[in-house]
Amino acid sequence: xxxxxxxxxxxxxxxAGLITTDHGQIExxxxxxxxxxxxxxxxxxxxxxxxxxxxxxxxxxxxLYLRPGMDIMERAGGLHKFNGWxxxxxxxxxxxxxxxxSGNRKLKEEGVTFRSHIDGSKHLFTxxxxxxxxxxxxxxxxxxxxxxxxxxxxxxxxxxxxxxxxGWLERGWKHFNETEPKxxxxxxxxxxxxxxxxxDLRQDAxxxxxxxxxxGNAIGGLAVGEPTEMMYEMIEVVNDILPQNRPRYLxxxxxxxxxxxAIDRGVDMMDCVMPTRNGRNGMLFTQHGIMxxxxxxxxxxxxxxxxxxxxxxxxxxSKAYLRHLFVASELLAMQIASIHNLAFYLWLxxxxxxxxxxxxxxxxxxxxxxxVQRRL
Amino acid sequence: xxxxxxxxxxxxxxxAGLITTDHGQIExxxxxxxxxxxxxxxxxxxxxxxxxxxxxxxxxxxxLYLRPGMDIMERAGGLHKFNGWxxxxxxxxxxxxxxxxSGNRKLKEEGVTFRSHIDGSKHLFTxxxxxxxxxxxxxxxxxxxxxxxxxxxxxxxxxxxxxxxxGWLERGWKHFNETEPKxxxxxxxxxxxxxxxxxDLRQDAxxxxxxxxxxGNAIGGLAVGEPTEMMYEMIEVVNDILPQNRPRYLxxxxxxxxxxxAIDRGVDMMDCVMPTRNGRNGMLFTQHGIMxxxxxxxxxxxxxxxxxxxxxxxxxxSKAYLRHLFVASELLAMQIASIHNLAFYLWLxxxxxxxxxxxxxxxxxxxxxxxVQRRL
Numbered sequence: 001x002x003x004x005x006x007x008x009x010x011x012x013x014x015x016a017g018l019i020t021t022d023h024g025q026i027e028x029x030x031x032x033x034x035x036x037x038x039x040x041x042x043x044x045x046x047x048x049x050x051x052x053x054x055x056x057x058x059x060x061x062x063x064l065y066l067r068p069g070m071d072i073m074e075r076a077g078g079l080h081k082f083n084g085w086x087x088x089x090x091x092x093x094x095x096x097x098x099x100x101x102s103g104n105r106k107l108k109e110e111g112v113t114f115r116s117h118i119d120g121s122k123h124l125f126t127x128x129x130x131x132x133x134x135x136x137x138x139x140x141x142x143x144x145x146x147x148x149x150x151x152x153x154x155x156x157x158x159x160x161x162x163x164x165x166x167g168w169l170e171r172g173w174k175h176f177n178e179t180e181p182k183x184x185x186x187x188x189x190x191x192x193x194x195x196x197x198x199x200d201l202r203q204d205a206x207x208x209x210x211x212x213x214x215x216g217n218a219i220g221g222l223a224v225g226e227p228t229e230m231m232y233e234m235i236e237v238v239n240d241i242l243p244q245n246r247p248r249y250l251x252x253x254x255x256x257x258x259x260x261x262a263i264d265r266g267v268d269m270m271d272c273v274m275p276t277r278n279g280r281n282g283m284l285f286t287q288h289g290i291m292x293x294x295x296x297x298x299x300x301x302x303x304x305x306x307x308x309x310x311x312x313x314x315x316x317x318s319k320a321y322l323r324h325l326f327v328a329s330e331l332l333a334m335q336i337a338s339i340h341n342l343a344f345y346l347w348l349x350x351x352x353x354x355x356x357x358x359x360x361x362x363x364x365x366x367x368x369x370x371x372v373q374r375r376l
Numbered sequence: 377x378x379x380x381x382x383x384x385x386x387x388x389x390x391x392a393g394l395i396t397t398d399h400g401q402i403e404x405x406x407x408x409x410x411x412x413x414x415x416x417x418x419x420x421x422x423x424x425x426x427x428x429x430x431x432x433x434x435x436x437x438x439x440l441y442l443r444p445g446m447d448i449m450e451r452a453g454g455l456h457k458f459n460g461w462x463x464x465x466x467x468x469x470x471x472x473x474x475x476x477x478s479g480n481r482k483l484k485e486e487g488v489t490f491r492s493h494i495d496g497s498k499h500l501f502t503x504x505x506x507x508x509x510x511x512x513x514x515x516x517x518x519x520x521x522x523x524x525x526x527x528x529x530x531x532x533x534x535x536x537x538x539x540x541x542x543g544w545l546e547r548g549w550k551h552f553n554e555t556e557p558k559x560x561x562x563x564x565x566x567x568x569x570x571x572x573x574x575x576d577l578r579q580d581a582x583x584x585x586x587x588x589x590x591x592g593n594a595i596g597g598l599a600v601g602e603p604t605e606m607m608y609e610m611i612e613v614v615n616d617i618l619p620q621n622r623p624r625y626l627x628x629x630x631x632x633x634x635x636x637x638a639i640d641r642g643v644d645m646m647d648c649v650m651p652t653r654n655g656r657n658g659m660l661f662t663q664h665g666i667m668x669x670x671x672x673x674x675x676x677x678x679x680x681x682x683x684x685x686x687x688x689x690x691x692x693x694s695k696a697y698l699r700h701l702f703v704a705s706e707l708l709a710m711q712i713a714s715i716h717n718l719a720f721y722l723w724l725x726x727x728x729x730x731x732x733x734x735x736x737x738x739x740x741x742x743x744x745x746x747x748v749q750r751r752l
Contacts, residue, residue: 038700042707045692068675068700075676076696082678084692299444300451302458316421316460320452324414324444331418334707 013266022185062097078138127172151225206241275341289374311343389642398561438473454514503548527601582617651717665750687719
């Protein structure tokens with residue numbers, strides 16, 4: 001994996017860059033749609049590629065490890081072959097899901113044991129075996145195993161947790177460097193900066209991560225309940241330390257405004273289930289504000305979903321029709337909203353990139369942050 | 377609406393024809409995907425048009441009357457404008473849903489009162505007002521209100537029910553001829569032959585219907601629990617009487633084998649929720665047999681869903697991937713299966729048409745009926 005810094009803008013830390021993987025290039029800043037079990041919910045692969053214009057998608061190691069399982073994944077020849085997505089794929093390490101989904105998890109120095117949320121079966125994730133699992137998945141970018149402490153963790157918990165994560169990182173990094181990809185294409189390994197909302201812990205974590213010299217670096221453990229301003233502060237603290245010449249991935253963030261503020265602070269990559277999950281519940285994001293499609297006000301609005309929308313669905317379906325589909329609980333409602341929201345997120349980061357290159361990102365962002373938070 | 381009989385085949389009553397509506401032409405025999413509330417579940421409009429190649433779809437008067445309601449429908453300018461489907465639409469009269477979905481229905485000479493399955497509100501359908509409702513929906517083909525007696529009805533019930541349906545038909549037909557379309561395109565009105573599984577009732581009903589001289593005629597009240605052979609016999613009895621130069625629509629039927637047998641007996645139009653409903657449950661129909669996609673045997677079959685399949689989804693997704701999506705309860709599984717099944721049904725009737733025109737329908741059908749019922 002290579003990263004080329006193309007442009008920085010004035011009065012901001014926002015950057016435009018280009019990531020090159022063996023499955024193609026990614027223009028940054030970029031938003032990555034989440035394909036939890038190998039499919040972005042409600043979205044066909046051609047729609048993801050041609051309409052949404054996704055450049056890279058996420059897979060979840062925890063989910064894919066449980067289903068379809070690594071035996072099937074390996075015989076398929078990895079996730080690209082299995083789901084037919086030919087562009088880059090990033091996989092998380094599974095840590096986040098172990099801490100949010102599975103019961104009876106037990107943290108040890110060795111790793112974390114957990115029970116499957118599907119059938120209760122017992123499993124162990126270690127820093128080493130999540131590398132092996134991601135080798136089998138064949139993702140272009142693999143993530144290190146980390147503990148994801150709750151957003152409300154106190155300083156002592158956060159400090160001990162970070163120590164565990166750092167020990168795991170060293171073991172994972174070593175194992176990554178001692179193992180080879182299985183399918184002939186290169187795989188990068190991103191370490192993750194933890195440290196909750198404690199500045200000194202975040203700084204310590206960022207230095208530790210930066211010293212590895214990985215192809216890219218991630219910021220985890222944010223948008224987990226802390227105040228938004230604190231999240232922004234932590235991003236600033238960490239990005240002051242992470243190397244300029246490597247992409248920075250802010251994990252699991254966020255709203256359109258969060259995305260813009262993160263870009264402003266030097267973040268290059270983001271992912272979030274919000275566009276699809278909130279979409280399935282009837283919430284549409286646009287550059288003019290947020291629409292709740294279940295609202296009665298759309299019942300007789302026969303204009304297109306969004307006249308200047310980035311996606312085909314914005315033009316072929318009306319607001320009234322989409323509202324009707326949500327009220328009637330039709331599958332198509334969830335499909336339309338998911339495509340719309342993802343296409344908007346990709347449009348938003350694409351526009352951000354243009355304005356970074358044009359040099360007027362800051363003023364554009366200030367205006368856009370207000371617009372995207374309006375209630376329509 | 378016009379109907380042109382293009383071709384009949386040897387040793388069979390199968391016919392190839394061409395229906396012309398103001399929204400375009402329909403090559404018969406045809407299968408019509410069901411868009412209950414104005415959307416074919418899990419399928420985008422461009423997919424329905426370009427991939428599935430649907431020539432006409434169904435809407436349900438009962439559902440559309442309750443949601444979005446006739447006020448919205450009229451302000452939209454009818455269903456074509458509301459859902460964006462520009463090809464022909466047929467609507468049923470709502471009768472079938474009143475008898476299968478709503479509680480507390482009460483049959484009277486005047487019509488049928490029923491309570492909404494959504495909110496319990498009370499409504500009345502009469503032969504006249506379901507014409508008015510379908511005028512507002514703007515379907516190209518409207519259906520007469522009928523009583524749909526249970527498949528197990530005894531002779532006396534069936535006889536009295538038919539009498540009611542025939543009285544309703546005369547009133548509906550009169551009202552149809554006294555009213556005008558609302559949106560500038562023509563609307564046809566199809567009467568429905570009832571009579572359960574009683575030959576003399578079916579004959580009486582068919583004569584009564586034939587005498588009206590409507591643009592097309594329908595056969596209702598079949599595939600409601602009676603033995604399949606009895607259904608085929610009733611189709612034969614009725615089609616002996618219905619005019620040759622009008623399309624015949626067999627309502628709510630059925631499996632691929634049912635479709636072929638109905639075509640063999642002179643049916644031109646069919647609809648059924650089976651391809652989408654069974655698809656959402658993991659059942660795929662093909663010309664080689666039926667696949668249950670939840671079956672473990674597909675878990676490591678990485679070949680395309682169907683190498684000679686009619687739809688794009690058959691080629692871009694593998695059996696193993698689709699099986700995984702079903703096991704993981706992903707939305708995309710239902711979308712893929714719905715598109716596959718509908719594309720197969722449209723392929724099947726298209727092939728039937730080719731073989732009718734080529735003159736070898738009978739032998740082709742005999743073989744195909746065996747193939748489509750295999751378990752793969």
